Structure formats: structure tokens, C-alpha cells
Amino acid sequence: MKEGFELDITDIQIIVHKKENANFVFRNPEREFDGFIMITSGKGTVTDPEGARHMISKGDMIIANFGDRYMLEFEEPCSYVTSGLTLNTDKTLLPFLHKCSKKEYDTILDICEVWQSRSWDSYTKCRIKLMNHYLNLIHIDSSYINVDSDINNALKYIHKHFKTNFSGEEVASFCHVSLSYLRGKFLKQTGYTIVEYRDSLRIAAAKEMLKSGCFTVTEIASELGYCDVYHFSKGFSTHTGLSPTKWLHRFNG
Numbered sequence: 576m577k578e579g580f581e582l583d584i585t586d587i588q589i590i591v592h593k594k595e596n597a598n599f600v601f602r603n604p605e606r607e608f609d610g611f612i613m614i615t616s617g618k619g620t621v622t623d624p625e626g627a628r629h630m631i632s633k634g635d636m637i638i639a640n641f642g643d644r645y646m647l648e649f650e651e652p653c654s655y656v657t658s659g660l661t662l663n664t665d666k667t668l669l670p671f672l673h674k675c676s677k678k679e680y681d682t683i684l685d686i687c688e689v690w691q692s693r694s695w696d697s698y699t700k701c702r703i704k705l706m707n708h709y710l711n712l713i714h715i716d717s718s719y720i721n722v723d724s725d726i727n728n729a730l731k732y733i734h735k736h737f738k739t740n741f742s743g744e745e746v747a748s749f750c751h752v753s754l755s756y757l758r759g760k761f762l763k764q765t766g767y768t769i770v771e772y773r774d775s776l777r778i779a780a781a782k783e784m785l786k787s788g789c790f791t792v793t794e795i796a797s798e799l800g801y802c803d804v805y806h807f808s809k810g811f812s813t814h815t816g817l818s819p820t821k822w823l824h825r826f827n828g
Contacts, residue, residue: 581664582709584702588659590690595654601647603639608659609666612637613675613683617653622646623671634680636673638712640666656687660705668713682708699787706783710734725750726764729757733769737776738800743769778814781807785823792819 588608592615599619618632624643631637631647639645640662675683686704689697711734728750732741746769747754761769777799784790784798796807811819 582706582713583663584660584705584709585663586661587690587698587701587705588661590656590658590687590701592656592684592687592691593654595649595652597650597652599647599649599653603643603645606639606641606643606645609640609662610658610660611639611656611683612647612658613656613680615654615656615684617649617651619647619649619651619653621672622648629672631672634675636675636679636683638669638671638673640669656683658705662709664709664713669709670712673712679708679711696789699789703783703787703789723760723764725752725757726761729761729769730765730772733773734776737773737780738798740800741773774810774814777801778811781811781819782822782826785819786826795819 595617613636614631614633616633618630620628621631621637622628623645637645637647682704686701686708689704690701729746732746732749743754743758747757750757758769761767761772765772767775780799781795784795785792790798792807793804796804799807801807801810808818811817811822815822817825
């Protein structure tokens with residue numbers, strides 16, 4: 576597995592839902608920000624940075640990075656959610672095109688609505704939701720890690736359910752393999768046990784929630800599947816060497 580993976584969003588410029596008339600053509604010779612374009616109505620094509628054309632329709636998402644060149648073409652009226660932000664990660668991990676699930680589609684519409692509300696906490700709420708969205712995109716396109724199909728399936732299950740106290744048997748059942756087989760292969764290919772990997776996801780999410788200032792330690796513990804604040808604080812300290820409160824104090828300087 577690739578080590579040292581980082582993902583952060585340091586700026587959000589715009590998130591807006593736009594409508595266009597028939598025969599809409601948009602050429603972007605060099606994109607100024609990272610971001611995405613999710614189609615909400617209409618059928619058309621997108622020409623990617625390599626010059627290949629792809630059919631696109633409702634639910635399709637174009638993942639565009641700073642400096643990308645691409646072109647959108649729609650003969651019929653269309654609409655889409657577009658964004659401009661600064662994304663810090665290895666962008667080769669991201670697909671150019673992604674078909675959103677209903678949940679992902681609704682999440683993007685919700686992010687747009689929250690951003691347009693211009694409330695005092697819009698930026699923080701959108702940043703957290705966008706971070707989760709990009710993490711999901713990376714884990715769906717799992718070609719960036721050197722694992723086989725069994726471990727890829729296990730990773731998908733863990734990323735989807737890391738906030739719950741699932742058992743190893745549940746993961747193995749999802750992958751259609753024995754638990755002993757999965758445990759050995761998972762450790763060999765990722766460097767983590769199943770529980771260690773789940774806990775690393777929980778701590779990463781906890782850090783983002785702490786930094787946002789929108790959640791108490793009790794709320795974070797409950798959201799991330801810990802039975803109480805004591806077990807959350809103990810797990811957090813094991814991973815970081817600091818209690819959640821002390822970690823946040825150090826982060827804020």
C-alpha cells in the first residue's frame with residue numbers, strides 16, 4: 576500500500592448550480608482551480624485532457640484539476656454543479672470521470688445548498704463533506720494501491736462501515752473468504768490489521784472534526800462509533816500520543 580498519503584482542502588472559491596441553454600459549449604484551455612462538475616440534467620460529451628471524448632449525463636462527475644484542459648458540449652439544455660477549490664493530494668489517484676451513486680449525488684446537492692446559504696459555518700461544513708467525498712473517490716478508484724481483489728473488497732467495506740463496530744467475520748463474509756485467510760493477507764498487503772486500519776480512519780476523521788470546531792468530544796465519540804468518551808480519548812491518545820483536547824491545543828498553536 577502507498578504510504579504517506581495526504582489529502583486536504585485549503586480553499587473553496589465557489590460551489591454553484593448552473594443551468595445552460597441548448598447548444599452549450601464550454602472550452603477550458605487551462606483550469607484555474609481544482610474541483611468537479613456534476614451533471615444534474617441533459618446529455619452531452621466531455622473531451623478529457625488527453626483528447627478522448629466521453630458521453631455524460633445526469634449523475635456523471637468530471638474531476639478537474641488545476642491546469643487541466645477539457646471541453647463540454649451539450650446539444651440540449653443542461654444543468655450542473657460546479658466548484659472551484661484548492662486540493663492538496665496526489666491527483667493521479669483521482670479518476671477523471673466518476674458515476675455518482677444516489678447518495679453521492681444528493682450529498683453534492685446538499686453541499687451546494689449549504690455553500691449558497693452563506694451561513695457562518697458554511698465553509699467548515701462544506702470542507703468536511705468535500706473531504707469525505709474526495710476520500711470516497713480515491714477509494715473507489717483503488718488502482719493506486721498494490722492489493723488484490725480480496726483486499727480491495729475489504730478496504731471498500733471498511734471505508735463504508737468504519738464508524739460501526741463491525742467484526743472481522745463480517746468483513747470476511749463480504750469478501751467471500753475465511754477470516755484467517757483475510758487477516759493474514761490484509762496484514763501482509765496493507766501493513767495493518769483490520770482493526771488497526773479501521774481505527775486509523777476513525778482518528779483521521781476525528782482530527783478533521785476537532786479542527787472544524789463544530790463538534791464536542793462527546794459528539795465525535797458518538798459519531799465515530801465509540802461506546803463512550805473514555806474509549807475515544809484512549810484510542811486517540813494511542814494513535815497521537817495526546818488527548819483530543821491537548822492535540823487540538825497543539826494544532827491551534
